[in-house]
Amino acid sequence: MRHPEIVLPRLIAHRGLSARAPENTLTAVRAAQAADCRWVELDVQLLGDGTPVIWHDATVKRCSDGRARLADLDLPRARRLDVGGWFGDEFRGERMATLSEMLVLVEALGLGLNLELKVNRGRSPAALAEEAVPAALDVLPPERLIVSSFSAEALACSRDLAPASRLALGVLFEGIPDDWRQSCEALEAFSVHADWTRLRRRDAVAVREAGYPLLCYTANDPAAFAHQWDWGVTSAISDDPSRFIGHLPPEA
Numbered sequence: 508m509r510h511p512e513i514v515l516p517r518l519i520a521h522r523g524l525s526a527r528a529p530e531n532t533l534t535a536v537r538a539a540q541a542a543d544c545r546w547v548e549l550d551v552q553l554l555g556d557g558t559p560v561i562w563h564d565a566t567v568k569r570c571s572d573g574r575a576r577l578a579d580l581d582l583p584r585a586r587r588l589d590v591g592g593w594f595g596d597e598f599r600g601e602r603m604a605t606l607s608e609m610l611v612l613v614e615a616l617g618l619g620l621n622l623e624l625k626v627n628r629g630r631s632p633a634a635l636a637e638e639a640v641p642a643a644l645d646v647l648p649p650e651r652l653i654v655s656s657f658s659a660e661a662l663a664c665s666r667d668l669a670p671a672s673r674l675a676l677g678v679l680f681e682g683i684p685d686d687w688r689q690s691c692e693a694l695e696a697f698s699v700h701a702d703w704t705r706l707r708r709r710d711a712v713a714v715r716e717a718g719y720p721l722l723c724y725t726a727n728d729p730a731a732f733a734h735q736w737d738w739g740v741t742s743a744i745s746d747d748p749s750r751f752i753g754h755l756p757p758e759a
């Protein structure tokens with residue numbers, strides 16, 4: 508099967524450079540690029556008014572000065588939130604990023620994007636895919652985009668929107684299940700993404716032997732992660748990729 512010619516780096520900045528800047532913000536993505544990261548992972552979901560925004564949680568409690576559920580916000584209300592002050596005073600005034608402004612920034616910085624379709628409980632996988640995937644394809648070249656999700660439905664809708672030659676899909680797992688290969692084949696997936704703390708050597712080897720890149724989240728301890736490189740893991744998704752300097756195998 509033909510996929511976009513994606514060259515993955517060893518390290519991908521999780522939610523932008525989220526160890527150093529408020530996660531999933533424009534500032535976190537600029538910080539990732541300043542720290543020499545070539546790819547970032549970001550979460551996308553819809554506000555109640557249908558606007559795709561870069562956000563992880565179902566509510567804004569943890570990462571803003573508000574309390575609402577994302578599904579209850581429209582863009583003007585979401586934009587009034589301060590999404591930086593919770594992380595540090597120097598980030599006060601940061602605003603929630605829309606997907607469209609984030610895509611413009613990622614493209615301008617020359618970064619690759621692992622865009623995670625984050626389907627929180629009660630939200631529509633199809634509505635999210637239908638908004639987010641065409642927008643991402645419009646701005647980024649196929650070799651700088653992976654659309655990933657824990658939601659098989661979101662991935663299936665994404666596949667319906669673009670063929671495998673044009674859109675790389677990443678199947679997200681916690682532990683890799685026995686039927687991982689069927690799921691990946693049905694979606695014509697490009698890559699497998701797994702929780703590194705639950706990864707078993709035999710699954711890592713099987714994924715790599717089947718030809719899929721294997722991306723592991725969220726790896727912040729380079730010493731503990733050494734085995735995973737030995738098992739053939741392609742890339743680590745990290746809050747702080749700089750910790751891995753001096754602890755990496757050669758590029759895949």
Ligand code: G3P
Pocket residue numbers: 521548550563623655679700724725744
């Ligand atoms: O995409 C990998 C990782 O981000 C999945 O978990 O909860 O950090 O979005 P989470």
Ligand code: MG
Pocket residue numbers: 548549550623
């Ligand atoms: Mg994520």
